[in-house]
Amino acid sequence: KNEVEQSPQNLTAQEGEFITINCSYSVGISALHWLQQHPGGGIVSLFMLSSGKKKHGRLIATINIQEKHSSLHITASHPRDSAVYICAVRSSGSARQLTFGSGTQLTVLP
Amino acid sequence: NAGVTQTPKFRILKIGQSMTLQCAQDMNHNYMYWYRQDPGMGLKLIYYSVGAGITDKGEVPNGYNVSRSTTEDFPLRLELAAPSQTSVYFCASSSGTGRYQPQHFGDGTRLSIL
Numbered sequence: 001k002n003e004v005e006q007s008p009q010n011l012t013a014q015e016g017e018f019i020t021i022n023c024s025y026s027v028g029i030s031a032l033h034w035l036q037q038h039p040g041g042g043i044v045s046l047f048m049l050s051s052g053k054k055k056h057g058r059l060i061a062t063i064n065i066q067e068k069h070s071s072l073h074i075t076a077s078h079p080r081d082s083a084v085y086i087c088a089v090r091s092s093g094s095a096r097q098l099t100f101g102s103g104t105q106l107t108v109l110p
Numbered sequence: 111n112a113g114v115t116q117t118p119k120f121r122i123l124k125i126g127q128s129m130t131l132q133c134a135q136d137m138n139h140n141y142m143y144w145y146r147q148d149p150g151m152g153l154k155l156i157y158y159s160v161g162a163g164i165t166d167k168g169e170v171p172n173g174y175n176v177s178r179s180t181t182e183d184f185p186l187r188l189e190l191a192a193p194s195q196t197s198v199y200f201c202a203s204s205s206g207t208g209r210y211q212p213q214h215f216g217d218g219t220r221l222s223i224l
Contacts, residue, residue, distance in 0.1 A: 004152065043200065045212035086152070097168065098213070100152030
């Protein structure tokens with residue numbers, strides 16, 4: 001069973017700061033997902049990656065397969081980025097199930 | 111496009127009551143999932159379905175049942191509700207098991223068992 005650990009659990013930043021959220025997992029994966037959960041509860045998929053780096057606007061996700069580690073970066077953070085960010089992995093050989101981290105609560109202050 | 115629609119959004123049940131959480135998607139996705147989210151914990155998979163007529167247990171299936179009679183609908187049934195089932199329930203769907211297929215989530219159902 002894959003174990004997914006996120007850090008930090010809580011993060012408070014000032015508007016404009018560069019933010020990094022980390023995710024580590026214990027066994028091999030076929031894909032890693034980053035999701036955003038809004039204050040109202042809705043969950044949206046931000047990225048899916050299995051190698052390298054992906055960028056969408058101010059968000060950048062990287063993954064190091066050898067180290068079993070991924071990071072989500074937010075550049076020029078804004079109060080509207082305040083949300084819970086969740087890492088989830090699809091283990092190799094487990095075609096259908098995702099294992100989720102417990103999330104990182106991000107608060108960006110104006 | 112409505113995406114994934116869950117009803118109700120909130121519900122309070124008494125211990126021992128039963129209810130059905132509804133989930134419908136209009137994206138013609140084959141794969142559908144039910145998760146529960148407890149405070150401070152990651153989402154845990156309750157049941158999933160790979161197509162109409164096919165369902166399978168996830169990590170935490172006890173106390174729940176599902177059915178998948180159509181591609182669009184995937185209801186979750188709670189029989190004999192217990193306080194341990196107080197949680198936020200999310201339904202999700204995806205078009206397949208390919209590595210790059212995102213899961214689309216509903217807005218959740220907040221359920222309290224008193």
